[in-house]
Amino acid sequence: MSLLEAEHVKAYYRVREGFVKAVDDVSLHLDRGVIMGLAGESGCGKSTLVNTLMLNIRPPLYLIDGRITLDGNLLSKMDKQTLKKKVWGVLVSIVPQSALNALMPTQKIIDLIKDIVHAHTDISDSEIVSMSRRRFEELNLPVEALNMYPHELSGGMRQRAVIAISTLLNPKLLIVDEPTSALDVSTQKQVLKLLVDLRKAKIIESMIFVTHDIAVLRQIADRIAIMYAGKIVESASTDDILYNSKHPYTYGLINAVVTPEPEVRKRGLISIPGEPPNLLKPPSGCRFHPRCPYAMDICRREEPPLVEVGEGWTVACHLVASGRR
Amino acid sequence: MLLEVKNLTKIFTVGFLRRKEIVAVKDVSFNVKESEFVSLVGESGSGKTTTARMILRLLRPTSGSVVFRDRDVWSLRTLNDLRWYWRQVHGIFQDPFASFNPLYKVDRVFYQVFTLLGDNDVDKESLVNEALKEVGLRPEEVLGRYPHELSGGQRQRLMIARCYLLKPKLILADEPISMIDASTRAGILQLFSKLRDEYKTSIIFITHDLGLAYYVSDRVLIMHKGSIVEEGSPEEIMEHPQHPYTKRLREDVPLLYRKWSGF
Amino acid sequence: MVSQLIRDLLRIKKFDLSVAIFSSILIIGLVGPIVYEVDPVKMIGPPEQPPSEKYPLGTDSYGRDLLAQLLHGIRNSIYIGLTAAAISLAIGVTIGALSGYRGGVADSSLMLITDVVYALPSIMLMMLIAAYLKERNPIFVALVIGVTSWPWVARAVRSQMLSLKSRDFIYMSRMAGLSDIKIIFEDLIPNMASYIFMAFVLLMSGAMIAEAGLSMIGLGVTRGVSLGIILYWAQLLESVRRGIWWWFIPPGACLVALATSLLLLSTALDEYFSPRLRGG
Ligand SMILES: Nc1ncnc2c1ncn2[C@@H]1O[C@H](COP(=O)(O)OP(=O)(O)OP(=O)(O)O)[C@@H](O)[C@H]1O
Ligand SMILES: Nc1ncnc2c1ncn2[C@@H]1O[C@H](COP(=O)(O)OP(=O)(O)OP(=O)(O)O)[C@@H](O)[C@H]1O
Ligand code: SF4
Ligand SMILES: [Mg+2]
Ligand SMILES: [Mg+2]
Numbered sequence: 105m106s107l108l109e110a111e112h113v114k115a116y117y118r119v120r121e122g123f124v125k126a127v128d129d130v131s132l133h134l135d136r137g138v139i140m141g142l143a144g145e146s147g148c149g150k151s152t153l154v155n156t157l158m159l160n161i162r163p164p165l166y167l168i169d170g171r172i173t174l175d176g177n178l179l180s181k182m183d184k185q186t187l188k189k190k191v192w193g194v195l196v197s198i199v200p201q202s203a204l205n206a207l208m209p210t211q212k213i214i215d216l217i218k219d220i221v222h223a224h225t226d227i228s229d230s231e232i233v234s235m236s237r238r239r240f241e242e243l244n245l246p247v248e249a250l251n252m253y254p255h256e257l258s259g260g261m262r263q264r265a266v267i268a269i270s271t272l273l274n275p276k277l278l279i280v281d282e283p284t285s286a287l288d289v290s291t292q293k294q295v296l297k298l299l300v301d302l303r304k305a306k307i308i309e310s311m312i313f314v315t316h317d318i319a320v321l322r323q324i325a326d327r328i329a330i331m332y333a334g335k336i337v338e339s340a341s342t343d344d345i346l347y348n349s350k351h352p353y354t355y356g357l358i359n360a361v362v363t364p365e366p367e368v369r370k371r372g373l374i375s376i377p378g379e380p381p382n383l384l385k386p387p388s389g390c391r392f393h394p395r396c397p398y399a400m401d402i403c404r405r406e407e408p409p410l411v412e413v414g415e416g417w418t419v420a421c422h423l424v425a426s427g428r429r
Numbered sequence: 430m431l432l433e434v435k436n437l438t439k440i441f442t443v444g445f446l447r448r449k450e451i452v453a454v455k456d457v458s459f460n461v462k463e464s465e466f467v468s469l470v471g472e473s474g475s476g477k478t479t480t481a482r483m484i485l486r487l488l489r490p491t492s493g494s495v496v497f498r499d500r501d502v503w504s505l506r507t508l509n510d511l512r513w514y515w516r517q518v519h520g521i522f523q524d525p526f527a528s529f530n531p532l533y534k535v536d537r538v539f540y541q542v543f544t545l546l547g548d549n550d551v552d553k554e555s556l557v558n559e560a561l562k563e564v565g566l567r568p569e570e571v572l573g574r575y576p577h578e579l580s581g582g583q584r585q586r587l588m589i590a591r592c593y594l595l596k597p598k599l600i601l602a603d604e605p606i607s608m609i610d611a612s613t614r615a616g617i618l619q620l621f622s623k624l625r626d627e628y629k630t631s632i633i634f635i636t637h638d639l640g641l642a643y644y645v646s647d648r649v650l651i652m653h654k655g656s657i658v659e660e661g662s663p664e665e666i667m668e669h670p671q672h673p674y675t676k677r678l679r680e681d682v683p684l685l686y687r688k689w690s691g692f
Numbered sequence: 693m694v695s696q697l698i699r700d701l702l703r704i705k706k707f708d709l710s711v712a713i714f715s716s717i718l719i720i721g722l723v724g725p726i727v728y729e730v731d732p733v734k735m736i737g738p739p740e741q742p743p744s745e746k747y748p749l750g751t752d753s754y755g756r757d758l759l760a761q762l763l764h765g766i767r768n769s770i771y772i773g774l775t776a777a778a779i780s781l782a783i784g785v786t787i788g789a790l791s792g793y794r795g796g797v798a799d800s801s802l803m804l805i806t807d808v809v810y811a812l813p814s815i816m817l818m819m820l821i822a823a824y825l826k827e828r829n830p831i832f833v834a835l836v837i838g839v840t841s842w843p844w845v846a847r848a849v850r851s852q853m854l855s856l857k858s859r860d861f862i863y864m865s866r867m868a869g870l871s872d873i874k875i876i877f878e879d880l881i882p883n884m885a886s887y888i889f890m891a892f893v894l895l896m897s898g899a900m901i902a903e904a905g906l907s908m909i910g911l912g913v914t915r916g917v918s919l920g921i922i923l924y925w926a927q928l929l930e931s932v933r934r935g936i937w938w939w940f941i942p943p944g945a946c947l948v949a950l951a952t953s954l955l956l957l958s959t960a961l962d963e964y965f966s967p968r969l970r971g972g
Binding site: 288289322324356364376377 | 472643644
């Protein structure tokens with residue numbers, strides 16, 4: 105049985121002009137022990153999707169439709185109280201996109217931990233302190249950081265502390281939203297190492313890693329899902345995405361990656377023309393058609409179906425559906 | 430030589446009661462030739478932006494000099510001399526959100542620079558439209574809007590469009606810290622390469638991503654704790670890094686087709 | 693944008709309350725003297741009459757109508773407050789902006805002047821100037837207050853300026869070859885507009901109180917009435933001890949209401965603008 109199962113999930117923001125269709129009919133599943141990367145351009149709905157998957161939604165965002173099951177629990181039917189007690193922090197934790205700046209400046213890291221843990225369980229303070237110390241030691245983080253204020257820590261250290269805190273209660277699933285985008289490469293590597301170690305130490309089972317940087321995903325993800333304009337357009341193992349991708353948007357994204365490698369130098373630098381669409385009025389048919397070099401008539405009219413092209417490999421593109429790729 | 434940077438040093442004094450000195454840039458020297466693409470690479474806080482601001486004559490160095498076409502930049506005093514300088518040396522800043530005055534429509538950043546061009550008989554509107562098209566923006570989509578109505582990528586392009594309008598001899602481009610998508614980044618890099626190829630513009634490209642630097646530059650300068658610790662062609666730097674910091678930097682860049690060991 | 697701003701502000705209770713109090717007194721001061729056509733400085737009846745139908749707020753020891761005095765007093769006090777605040781603001785913003793923007797020698801010398809004016813007990817300075825001017829109409833009093841109460845504005849504007857001037861958009865304007873004056877007026881001051889407006893409100897409240905203070909020590913206006921001058925005469929003729937309450941309570945209450953409504957307004961504005969200023 106997979107750990108997370110989402111079927112036909114729709115989550116829209118209600119705004120004055122109508123609905124922003126940030127997550128529109130997304131289905132995905134995540135197996136135990138797997139690190140899945142979620143990639144796509146800014147504004148395509150990555151943050152909205154991962155927050156929806158754990159039912160962390162508040163107006164103007166609404167869950168319009170869909171079923172979400174996590175570790176056998178039907179989250180989409182649970183009320184806020186149950187989610188708070190039984191799910192968040194215990195089964196699934198998220199490190200949100202702005203976590204680096206979201207820490208209370210007047211609170212020491214250890215006090216922050218106490219607050220968070222008390223929200224879920226009634227472990228005693230001294231127990232929490234020793235738990236935290238053990239965890240920081242286990243992950244090779246400096247224990248002194250526990251008694252410091254957020255601003256006394258460097259950006260990378262702060263991010264690692266946040267990750268350690270979020271996983272204190274050993275959630276089965278950890279979601280990290282752009283954890284390294286504000287960090288430089290050396291600090292980024294330390295944070296990525298920590299994430300991998302979490303799984304090695306069996307503190308977490310699975311992880312969803314959100315980013316627009318495919319080179320980072322290549323280093324840690326087993327699978328990659330590519331999102332465009334509120335939809336998952338391709339989902340496959342990391343190697344298939346890198347070497348055999350079938351969706352024009354996927355290889356557009358990959359061709360735009362610039363890393364110091366001979367392969368990249370050889371193929372040259374190719375960017376995707378145009379900008380992502382406005383999700384208030386997404387384009388008809390295939391949402392990528394205004395930017396797609398292969399767009400056909402049918403692409404403008406009909407939405408491409410999600411087709412399974414291999415073991416755990418799905419693509420939504422008319423080229424694939426009609427057997428031309 | 431187009432630009433010579435000699436022994437540039439900047440020391441900030443911070444704190445009120447307990448004064449502390451921060452050496453942000455320490456004895457930095459390098460040259461830039463015509464139509465050369467030079468990358469300045471270093472981690473956060475290594476002094477890249479501070480160096481750029483001193484070259485742009487926006488921040489006064491503690492010591493050292495910046496010489497552009499045999500004129501010491503910090504000896505330029507009159508507004509006319511300064512305009513002469515900024516006409517030829519222009520900058521693009523790190524944060525596309527902070528680069529626009531929130532109270533004015535974005536059009537202002539273009540109409541401002543016509544004082545630098547000095548020619549009043551030009552058809553300003555068509556020049557602006559042309560520059561926007563060069564960077565892949567539709568004038569009707571961006572003109573007349575306020576900065577907060579545009580995405581980070583659009584704002585970044587607007588600043589580049591300003592450079593297309595001016596066609597300076599040297600551009601200092603401070604790359605945003607990953608707030609911009611990888612795919613948008615590739616497009617922006619192409620815009621700089623185009624400026625260089627078509628107008629022989631020299632570019633000092635500032636980034637913490639060695640990957641980008643390797644790809645576009647003629648020469649790479651590695652900056653660490655305020656000093657330039659290594660300098661060479663992108664191939665030299667990637668294949669035979671000398672300084673331990675460069676070696677570490679190279680190892681830490683995530684690659685697309687090679688996986689890190691131990692992960 | 694402006695209409696949105698006003699709509700947002702109207703949602704703040706403190707803002708509504710303070711604006712309501714201030715503007716109703718202001719309207720009384722503006723319209724009152726036109727509707728109630730009695731000369732405030734002429735003897736029109738018996739002295740020290742309590743309020744009655746004929747003299748709605750009674751009369752003072754010289755038989756002058758106190759309602760007429762109050763109406764004209766409000767008008768002049770607000771006038772002095774506005775003018776003095778405008779003068780202080782002009783001086784304070786100019787000095788603060790220049791010294792923050794230019795830095796170096798200009799900054800040190802301007803801040804020296806500011807410190808000197810700041811350190812001098814301002815009431816002394818006011819006394820000196822006021823004593824020198826024997827004939828004092830409201831505009832002189834406003835001037836005296838205005839030229840002595842700007843230092844804190846200069847300091848505040850300077851520190852705002854220091855944080856604004858290293859913003860990238862200022863660098864964008866500098867690189868476009870704009871003159872310093874243009875940058876100050878187009879980029880810097882508009883971005884401090886909400887801040888400057890708050891300073892104006894505070895200055896005005898302070899100026900009206902300073903006017904009363906000057907009047908109380910006999911250095912207020914010599915021509916016309918102001919709230920301070922009414923209080924001065926009431927005090928001089930021992931109205932409090934003699935229980936002539938209708939002489940000192942109405943002008944005192946008006947002064948307090950004006951000054952506190954402005955203080956309240958400035959806290960409301962502060963609450964509204966501060967998080968935004970911090971955000972960007
Ligand atoms: N509170 C909101 N109200 C209305 N629309 C919103 C709101 N928050 C986000 N959106 C819109 O929903 C869409 C998806 O946003 P989301 O933050 O999920 O994107 P993202 O892929 O995480 O982008 P990024 O890479 O920039 O973090 C965007 O078009 C965004 O403008
Ligand atoms: N105005 C200032 N006052 C005091 N210290 C400053 C100031 N500006 C920069 N610094 C310090 O100087 C050092 C170099 O900063 P700089 O912004 O040049 O780094 P950078 O290489 O551009 O970093 P990043 O990649 O994060 O943009 C840092 O330690 C910074 O804190
Ligand atoms: S469905 Fe059509 S438009 Fe969409 S990606 Fe495939 S080919 Fe391109
Ligand atoms: Mg996001
Ligand atoms: Mg910088």
